Amino acid sequence: QITLNESGPTLVKPTQTLTLTCTFSGFSLSTHGVGVGWIRQPPGKALEWLGLTYWDDDKRYSPSLKNRLTITRGTSNNQVVLTLSNVDPVDTATYYCVHRTAASGTSAQLDYWGQGTLVTVSS
Amino acid sequence: QSVLTQPPSVSGTPGQRVTISCSGSDRNIGKSAVNWYRHFPGTAPKLLIYSNDERPSGVPDRVSASRSGTSASLAINGLQSEDEADYYCAAWDEDLSAVLFGGGTKLSVL
Numbered sequence: 254q255i256t257l258n259e260s261g262p263t264l265v266k267p268t269q270t271l272t273l274t275c276t277f278s279g280f281s282l283s284t285h286g287v288g289v290g291w292i293r294q295p296p297g298k299a300l301e302w303l304g305l306t307y308w309d310d311d312k313r314y315s316p317s318l319k320n321r322l323t324i325t326r327g328t329s330n331n332q333v334v335l336t337l338s339n340v341d342p343v344d345t346a347t348y349y350c351v352h353r354t355a356a357s358g359t360s361a362q363l364d365y366w367g368q369g370t371l372v373t374v375s376s
Numbered sequence: 377q378s379v380l381t382q383p384p385s386v387s388g389t390p391g392q393r394v395t396i397s398c399s400g401s402d403r404n405i406g407k408s409a410v411n412w413y414r415h416f417p418g419t420a421p422k423l424l425i426y427s428n429d430e431r432p433s434g435v436p437d438r439v440s441a442s443r444s445g446t447s448a449s450l451a452i453n454g455l456q457s458e459d460e461a462d463y464y465c466a467a468w469d470e471d472l473s474a475v476l477f478g479g480g481t482k483l484s485v486l
Contacts, residue, residue: 290475292421300413300421300464302475313473349420357426359409361466361475364432366420 255279257289257350257367264373271337271372275350278331284308288353288360289333291324293346294369301346305353305360306333313360340374347371380404380465380478387484388455396481398448398465404476408468410448412441415462415480424463425450452483460485 261273275289282289290305304314306324314322323336337344352365381399388394398410412425423432428443438453448467452459465478 292477299480300415300466300477302466302477305475315474316472359411359427359468361408361411361468362423362426363411363413363466364423364426366422368420 255352255365257352257365259348259350259367259370261348261370261372263371264375265340266376267341267374268339271335271340271344271374273335273348273350273370273372274327275333275335275367276327276329276331277333277350277352280352282306282308282326282330282333284355286353286355286357290351290353290360290363291335292349292351292363292366294349295343295346298346303335303348307353308355342374345372345374379469379476380467382463382465382478382481384479385482385484387486389486390455390457392455393451393453394455394483395452396450396463396465396483398450398478400446400448400467400476402446403471404446404467404469405443405448406446407470410441410443411466412448412450413464413466415464417462421464455485457485459483 257277288307291303347369349369350367351363354364409427413421414424415421425441441450
């Protein structure tokens with residue numbers, strides 16, 4: 254059974270760096286075709302794709318966040334880390350970790366989601 | 377502003393059929409498979425449709441979808457109160473090398 258869990262701070266000050274960890278189980282990020290990514294949803298707004306890291310360590314990022322966002326593999330084989338620098342109150346959102354299925358021909362097919370973690374950016 | 381355009385809201389009465397549209401371009405929907413997600417606020421979104429018209433296991437066949445050119449649509453037949461949720465389309469954009477989500481559609485069951 255595939256599960257993903259997001260962890261990290263619930264409150265971050267403006268200009269600081271946000272670091273979130275996705276800890277997953279039930280699959281290997283080394284399996285061909287698999288990806289782990291991040292989606293966020295600001296309060297009352299739509300889902301926004303942030304980025305994805307693939308089984309071969311290739312990465313793709315949202316053009317609007319590319320300069321501030323990094324997605325890397327964690328110290329454990331079952332972790333992916335999101336780092337967002339110079340945060341602003343507009344970065345306040347629920348952040349979701351997602352699994353991209355190996356069988357998919359598109360990175361928009363996200364078949365498992367974490368429960369999400371609400372991060373507030375405020376001084 | 378989302379590049380994939382959805383109506384902000386749709387509504388229907390129990391038993392009715394409703395459709396939700398998703399309009400894109402030949403850089404995304406015109407070239408890549410469309411996926412649909414159902415989101416109950418406060419919970420994790422769920423993959424509802426993949427590869428334009430395929431249903432994951434557990435999704436009832438009263439839910440269907442299609443793609444034509446640069447547009448896609450989601451249809452729900454026999455509307456039920458538990459269908460009340462937010463619905464999002466998503467597709468890969470070849471030019472941006474990124475996943476795009478639509479702005480979301482709130483389905484209300486009257």
